[in-house]
Amino acid sequence: MKQRQPERQAAPPAHRPSARGASAGQPSTRGPSGRRPSIRRPSTRWLTLYARSRQVPASLAAALIATVATWSLTRGAGSDDPRTRILLLTSVVAAAAVGLSGQDRALDRTAAIRWAPRRAAHVLLIGMLAGALLLAFLTAGDEPVRAGTLLRNSAGSAGLAAIGAALWGGQYAWTLPFGWCAAALFVPSTDSVTSQVTTWLIQPSGTTAADWTALVLAVGGGLFYALAGPRR
Template identity: 55%
Template sequence: MRWLTLYARSRQIPVALASALVTTFAVWAITDPPNPAMAALSVVSAVGVLAIGLTGQDPHLDRTAAIRWFPRRVAHVVLIAAVASALLLAFTTDLAPAAFVLRAGAGLAGLAALAAAAFGGQHAWTLPLGWFAISFFIPRSDEVPVHVATWLFQAPDNTPAAWTAGVLGVVGTTTYALARPRR
């Protein structure tokens, strides 16, 4: 248990969790009427805040540690997806169905992990926020490439959106766990 406490403190998890709670509450409080785009924004903001802890204070220390980091990194990304989704679902299920929120959490956590591996933990928020911002302005259509690009805003039963979120989640988590975060 001691290592878990030290890990949480070194990754600024208590502060990130409090910030994610505040951002989720703020989005929920200003949303009327219910809107799936606001649910996606809530998950994006929670993932962005929580993902900052994907890199510790000293990357050299992380690389020289005698413990196996792979399972811990995978667990960290999975917990980011779970917590970001659970925070919104704890406030309301009116903004979007649970399947929509869980799919968003998995895909966005994978994007954050990919950004942490490529740019470092302090920039892990960039890919989730960037994908949200760009796909928000893509005109909707029934073409599969558009469904893939706008997976974050598609209906919960949309197959291309589910596959896109799943692939982003798996590829991002695996890349982060194997490649380690950048400095």
């Protein structure tokens, strides 16, 4: 008699990936818990690296120290003296201008990013920082705030720092703001156009020669630095 062969069990159906799952041949990006791992955005990472390479934390700390020191020295004596204001403004711009060139110049040259808009934004932020700290200084001293003069001097000083960085590098970018500040303090102010251009930092808002000088320095310096970059 022939022995009966054991019946074969049907093979289980092949597992088919669901429409919501990953396609065949592609590994799943979900972790053991079923959640996708958090990925740090490249823009945030780039901004952090840029701030570190440009010494932004140290520059910000130096600017704050200069503001607090000036406020402490002039407290009770009044800060309406234009010389005090432009000295504080120049100190803040000089402290922040160090970061207009990076520590690794070769890395800056090889980085495949658009430098021009980032450089222009950096100069703009320096002007905004200087204006904000000067505004806080004047507000703390209960002194009148002249918005036109504050904006003009902040923008023009930032443009001077940008020109200095493009000509001599970030480590010497402070020379032009401090040099023009010294000229404004020691050159006698008269009604001549030459004198108003030289002493534009202490001229009141609405002085045509002073306003145009600051505008040319702000726009021209920002464009020059954005296109040329810091000297290597």
